[in-house]
Amino acid sequence: MLQRSDGSGRLTRYRTSLRRLATRGRLRGLSARSGVDFSSNDYLGLAGDKRIAAALNAALSRGVPAGAGGSRLLRGNDPEHEMLEQEAAVYFGSETALYFGSGFMANYALLACLPQRDDLVVMDELIHASARDGANATKAAVAIARHNDPQSFADAISTWRKSGGRGRPWLVFESLYSMDGDRAPLDDLVSTADVNDGFLIVDEAHATGVFGPHGRGLAADFEGRDNVIVLHTCGKALGASGALICLPEVLAGYMINRSRPFIYATAPSPLMAAAVREALLIVEQEPERRKRLQRMMKQFGDGLTALGLPATDTQIHPVVIGDAEKTMSLATAMQDRGFDIRGIRPPTVPEGTSRLRISLTLNARQADVETLLEALGEKRELFDQ
Template sequence: MISHPRHRAGLDALAARDRLRARAPAVGLDFASNDYLGLAGSDLLKQAALDALNRGVPVGSSGSRLLRGNHPEHEALEQEAAAFFGAEAALFIGGGFQANHALFSALPMQGDLVLYDALIHASAHDGMRLGRAETRAFAHNDVAAAEAEILSWRAEGGTGRVWLAVESLYSMEGDLAPLDQFSELARRHDAVLVVDEAHATGLFGPMGAGRALALLHDPNLLTLHTCGKGLGAAGALICGDAVLIETLVNKARPFIFATAPSPLNAAIVRASLAALRHRPDIRERAWTRIAHAHAEAKRLCGLNGFESQILPVRIGADGAAVAVARTLQSRGYDVRAVRPPTVPKGTARLRISLTGAADQAAVTGLFETLSDVGSAYL
């Protein structure tokens, strides 16, 4: 007798549609992770960890930050992050998923509207489901559509505050939001602009402080910066007006009831931010690699239109995307297939990520191989 037959049937159905997920080990050169600056395994962060341990920073926090888990490293990081990201205050939390849960469940109030880009992170959707505000989506990167939704909501009697939620760089499309236009839209309607900088932090903006740093910073701007991607560590930072940050401390369940992030990890994130301040060569190498990849994708595969370190290559069918990815992995290039429901049906793709693990020769080799094994789909 099969244990849990309904769950088994569900897994079998996913497998039949080429959508069964698995914990796959790293293979070959890294073109799959979010380690955009190559900091995760760097000597720089290893030394930062050793230095922190030597000065007595503990590995574990032992409890919630509202009990005994708060540590001077957490507070030092928050002060430094607020200054680095141009905000009044910052809150360090366990990860980007928890941060979006916290933000969208605790800040928008009953009677408010959360208006979000249709391609925003899944964690934002989960946070909104836990919140009390009404939610509406608008077409990806479409400022006019977003304004039409605001006007429609007001015409229907909406009187609360609008929270306009976008990502500065989208993780599966690799494209950039028109932040200047969204910022102006937020000002016209006295909306709070929430900018998820998860995939931009470390690469974009002055010193890698993100694309939102160029916007007018006022109480109506909140930014989210994950620490496990470009910064090479773990955790996340929510940055904005001190009243909103204090509200999260008092009302956000993912912060209140979670064990605090490791103080050691906070010390490592501090070192990442210091490196971005004082080592412009780290970002310069990344951008050289990105420019080379854009050029080689066009030259060898006829692919163009990329805007960032994330190069989505649409294949279409789920099974075909998996097959091409596996062939690339067998040739030494760790590229992963992304399938629905992470992306829309019929748009299964390779998500090529430019990380610190690959030099220019490896990038050229990847696109030469893709041209060979994926030519039927490109």
């Protein structure tokens, strides 16, 4: 019989933990989507695009199944997965590509699988949780480098070498940081990897579709090299879901044979692979979307500067408040005015740096950006800077 009560107290520690989070102003909850989109990662406004819906309908009509029915290694391997991977490799300029069900899983799989026992993983201190979790599962040694500081990466490698490290270093970072909106010093990090005979894992989650030639990302110039592995997520600017890992063929073969999340999971929906194929076509063929977003970045950046607030040169702007409670009440005030803006607190961001994370997408209009700047101006005294 289904037991709904907690007579035995089995659930008590979970309740207590939630209560503790609430006391510290850190309780999370789900809320409905509402207001003008200044929080999603649907940067190019493709999630609801009619052509992606049409591509899904067309795929259904030609018999593409919703479910893969098994692991890629068993009956789950669908022609849509393979066509997507071939097209993605050509588009991004890599030797090959592997499609995963989510960026989180792909990052985890990469870090847990590729670095070897005698290697060193050096991660930027602000790297995404998925890479951190992957590094927790790696056989290699792990070091954390200061944010966007190539010297700190180099120092971690030389300390490890001095203490007997014999394998290869893996430099792991985002090309555009999801919570800070700043870019990695890519050229310097590539040189650091080259000089140290190492590999790079570049997470392009927030750059794919938005930056680089034809939206190929900020690391486009380095794709195809034998020491470069690039993660392109499909749930952000591509408006779908999943992630493409672009990498040398031998490493893809190694993952197919050794990566537990690849081997022991049902393959992503073949329909979603069809949606991503269409998204890649749109992104390549419609540079005007990127241009519109660029104009919006400039408009918003200039507006923040006029308010005396720091601005980035990307579509992601952190407005740092500091205190978590203040941040959440400001987010609510913004939501009450019709803007979908979310507060971001620790542990997602470091202690004392709670912020509004404002993202610019083509789901908002120029006039919305103007009104948002006015609303921020009215709350100017609440910002740290």
